[in-house]
Each structure stands twice: as structure tokens, then as C-alpha cells.
Amino acid sequence: MTANMEKVANLMESKNYEQAFTLVNTIIQQEPTSINAYLQKSVIARRLNRFQESLDSSEKAVILAHKIGRSLELGQAQLNRAIGLYHLGQFGNANFAIQLSKKVNKDSLPTLEIWEMKLTPKLESATDEEARVTISEIPSIKGFPIDHNPNTAPDNVSSISPDVAPTTDVRFDYYQNAQLMNVSLFIKNVPKDTAKITFSPTSVSLLYIDSSGTEHGYLYEPLYDTIVPEESSYRIFGTKVELYLKKSHAHVTWNSLLANGSGPEIAQSKRENVNEPKPTSTFSNDSSKTTSRIVKDWDKINLSDDEDDQQGGDPTKLFQQIYKDADDDTKRAMMKSYIESNGTALSTNWSSVGKKRVEIDPPSEMQAKKW
Numbered sequence: 257m258t259a260n261m262e263k264v265a266n267l268m269e270s271k272n273y274e275q276a277f278t279l280v281n282t283i284i285q286q287e288p289t290s291i292n293a294y295l296q297k298s299v300i301a302r303r304l305n306r307f308q309e310s311l312d313s314s315e316k317a318v319i320l321a322h323k324i325g326r327s328l329e330l331g332q333a334q335l336n337r338a339i340g341l342y343h344l345g346q347f348g349n350a351n352f353a354i355q356l357s358k359k360v361n362k363d364s365l366p367t368l369e370i371w372e373m374k375l376t377p378k379l380e381s382a383t384d385e386e387a388r389v390t391i392s393e394i395p396s397i398k399g400f401p402i403d404h405n406p407n408t409a410p411d412n413v414s415s416i417s418p419d420v421a422p423t424t425d426v427r428f429d430y431y432q433n434a435q436l437m438n439v440s441l442f443i444k445n446v447p448k449d450t451a452k453i454t455f456s457p458t459s460v461s462l463l464y465i466d467s468s469g470t471e472h473g474y475l476y477e478p479l480y481d482t483i484v485p486e487e488s489s490y491r492i493f494g495t496k497v498e499l500y501l502k503k504s505h506a507h508v509t510w511n512s513l514l515a516n517g518s519g520p521e522i523a524q525s526k527r528e529n530v531n532e533p534k535p536t537s538t539f540s541n542d543s544s545k546t547t548s549r550i551v552k553d554w555d556k557i558n559l560s561d562d563e564d565d566q567q568g569g570d571p572t573k574l575f576q577q578i579y580k581d582a583d584d585d586t587k588r589a590m591m592k593s594y595i596e597s598n599g600t601a602l603s604t605n606w607s608s609v610g611k612k613r614v615e616i617d618p619p620s621e622m623q624a625k626k627w
Contacts, residue, residue, distance in 0.1 A: 264296055273303045289401055291320045291329045298336045302343065302469070311340030315395040322394050323401065331361025335368055341391075342371070343469070347378045348387040356393055367471045370452050370463055426474055430513055431590075431604035433581035437483070437501040437510060441474065448492050453499070455485035460499060480510040509583055511607060578604075585610075 260283050267276035280297045287293060294317035301310035317333035320326075338353035354372050357365065379387060430439040441462065451464040459477035466472065479501070487502035503510075582590070585606035593603040596614040603609045 261292060261296070264300075268296075268300065268303075271303075273300050276300050277304060289320055291317050291326065291333070294320065295329065295332060295336060298333075298340065302336075302339065307340055307343040311337060311344065314340055316397065316400060318395060319397065320401055327361050331357050331365055334360060335365055335371065338375075339371060342375060342378070345386055346390075347375060347382045348389045349391045350375055351379060352389045352391060367463055367465070367473070370450055370465055370471070373452070374450055374465060428513070429604060430510075431578055431582050431586050432503075432510055433583065434507045435503055437499075437503060437513075438578075439499040439501060439513060441497040441499065442495065443472075443474075443497055444495050446492050446497055451492060451497075453490045453497075455483065455488045455501070457482045457485060457504070460488075460501065462497060476514060478515045480512055480515050481505060481508050509585070 260279060264276050264280050264283070267273070267279065277297070277300045280293055280300060283290065283293045284297065294313045298310045298313035298317065301307070301313060314333050314336035318330065318337060321330035321333050334353050334357035338350045338357060341347075341350035341353060351372075354368065354375065357368055358372075427442045428440060429442075430437055432438065439460075443462075445466070446462075446464050447466065451462065454461045454463075458479055459475065460479070460483075461476070462472075462474040464472055482504040484502040484504055489500045491498045491500075578590070582604065586604045589603050589606040589609050593601050593609045593614045597616050600616050601614055603614070
């Protein structure tokens with residue numbers, strides 16, 4: 257990727273679309289046969305609601321990619337073309353372009369199926385004019401492309417910026433029992449009608465299109481251990497997405513959601529003696545820093561399933577169920593985070609909360625006070 261294309265990507269990431277649009281036009285003037293530049297321009301124009309310009313740029317990318325036999329770029333260009341046609345109300349043409357994209361390069365385009373799903377109800381209710389197919393597989397634009405030097409190196413495939421690049425950059429939490437990993441992805445307002453969640457033995461992916469037409473993707477791979485895809489499920493709420501991952505290996509304790517290079521340890525379903533001495537907790541107990549705090553060794557707390565919460569306050573039924581089915585580390589994390597934060601935080605991740613004190617974190621509209 258050239259330095260200027262990196263600048264375009266950075267401007268897009270920071271949502272400075274006007275500046276990105278100006279820069280990508282400059283790049284096209286300098287490199288009039290850059291497939292990547294036309295692909296980027298089609299995405300930027302769409303973000304600016306300039307749908308005809310988005311379509312024009314994607315069709316030029318189709319022509320260039322077809323001319324030099326670049327299937328990856330051709331598949332992306334046909335998908336960008338389909339999205340532009342969709343926004344222009346040409347649903348029959350959009351469906352035609354999507355099928356062309358699927359034919360060329362289905363496997364590497366994570367949002368293709370989402371757009372196909374989004375297009376289906378439009379086709380069902382489309383007028384004859386909207387449903388008509390009037391485009392050809394490869395567009396024809398007079399005077400394009402300008403002949404270029406055949407010795408010029410083609411765009412780097414990895415430099416293409418798709419509409420959505422799967423990421424794991426979202427806050428999440430999880431708890432587990434012998435059979436199941438329950439993962440909460442804290443993503444707000446995921447539309448149920450465009451969300452696509454896919455389970456494989458070693459990964460989970462979430463793809464969706466928001467109300468503005470922007471694509472989002474999250475990929476968690478490889479998982480700490482394998483799961484059973486057909487027995488895994490999910491639920492979408494207003495503030496989060498819940499994943500219920502069925503473990504392939506029962507009683508395997510996951511130390512994290514993703515693999516960290518070491519295999520999982522087989523955990524006993526119940527310890528013979530939960531009061532057995534263990535190493536002192538790693539969170540700070542420096543008396544010079546915590547003279548007003550009582551530091552507990554959370555690893556020595558009895559965590560039998562029948563024990564009630566000794567810190568006061570009746571837990572909700574959900575809290576009780578989570579706590580009852582959780583392993584020992586999850587129970588310690590729940591107790592420690594809830595008590596040290598004065599009830600303002602609840603975590604199930606012992607590897608995180610076990611190393612430090614959990615600070616009080618009241619809701620944004622409230623303020624913590626010392627008494």
C-alpha cells in the first residue's frame with residue numbers, strides 16, 4: 257500500500273470522508289489504473305451518500321480487475337457495484353451484480369450474504385422497473401481504461417480496504433460452566449434482521465449492517481478450545497449480543513476466549529478440598545498503599561455451590577444461576593468485583609480482576625460518595 261493510500265485508510269477510519277474523497281481522487285489522477293483506488297473511492301462516495309459516483313467507481317474497478325484477471329478485486333468490485341445499485345433503487349441490477357460477485361469470489365467477502373439478505377425483501381416488493389436487469393457482466397465505459405504500462409506492478413491484494421474488516425476490538429465479558437461458554441459482546445443496537453452470526457469449531461463471527469448502511473464485522477479466531485457449532489446459539493439484546501458456545505470438551509476450563517498458544521487444562525468438575533491452601537492472590541497488598549483497605553486473599557474463600565453470599569444483599573435469580581453453574585475462578589471474580597466496587601461492577605474474569613483492586617464505577621448519571 258502506498259503512503260497516500262494509507263492516509264486514505266486512516267482518514268476513513270477517523271470518518272473524515274470528505275478529505276479521504278479528495279485524496280483518493282488525487283491518487284486516481286496519478287494512477288488512473290489503480291483498482292484499489294477505485295474500490296476505495298466507491299466506498300467513500302457511498303459513505304457520503306454519493307451513490308452514483310460510488311457506482312461509477314466500482315464499475316471502473318470491475319473493468320480493470322477483469323482486464324488483468326484479478327478475481328479477488330473483481331469479486332469486491334462487483335459487490336461494491338451491487339451496493340451502489342441497491343442504494344439507487346435498481347434492485348434487479350443489484351441482485352445480478354451480487355450473483356456475479358458470488359460466482360467470482362464468494363468465500364472472501366464476509367458481507368456478501370448480508371447484502372443478499374438485505375436485498376431479498378426489496379426484490380419481493382419491487383416494481384417492474386426496479387426489478388428489471390439492464391446491466392451486463394462487465395460494464396463498458398467509453399474511453400476507459402486508459403492504456404497503462406504492462407510492466408507496472410498491480411495493486412497489492414492486501415491493500416484493498418473492504419467495507420468491513422472483521423475485528424475483535426469490542427468490550428466483552430464471559431463466564432463458563434462445565435458445558436458452556438457464555439460470552440457477552442457489548443455492542444449496542446445490532447439489528448436482528450441484518451445480523452449474521454456464524455459458528456465454526458474454532459471461531460465465531462458477527463456481521464451486520466446498521467441503520468445507516470454501514471457494515472460491521474467482528475471475528476474471534478482461534479478460540480481457546482473447539483466448540484460444537486450446531487449446538488451453539490446466540491441472542492441479540494439492545495445493549496449486547498450473547499453467545500452461547502457449546503464446549504467440545506466438557507470440564508475444560510477456558511483461561512481466555514481466544515487461544516494464547518497453550519492448550520487448555522482439564523479441570524476437575526469439583527475439587528476434593530476447596531479450602532486447600534493456594535498461592536496468595538497477585539493483586540497489590542502493599543500496606544503503604546492500602547493502609548485504609550482490608551485486603552482479602554480471595555483464593556482462600558470457600559466457594560461451595562450451597563454457600564450463600566455472605567456480604568449482604570439478596571442476589572437476583574440470574575446472578576444465583578450464573579454463580580451456581582460457574583467454576584471456582586469465575587465465582588471468585590464475581591465476589592471480588594462486586595464487593596470491592598460496592599456493587600457497581602461485576603466481572604467473571606478472574607485473570608483480570610484477581611491482579612488488582614476493582615474500583616467503584618457508578619453509572620454515568622450517578623456519583624460515588626464516601627461515607
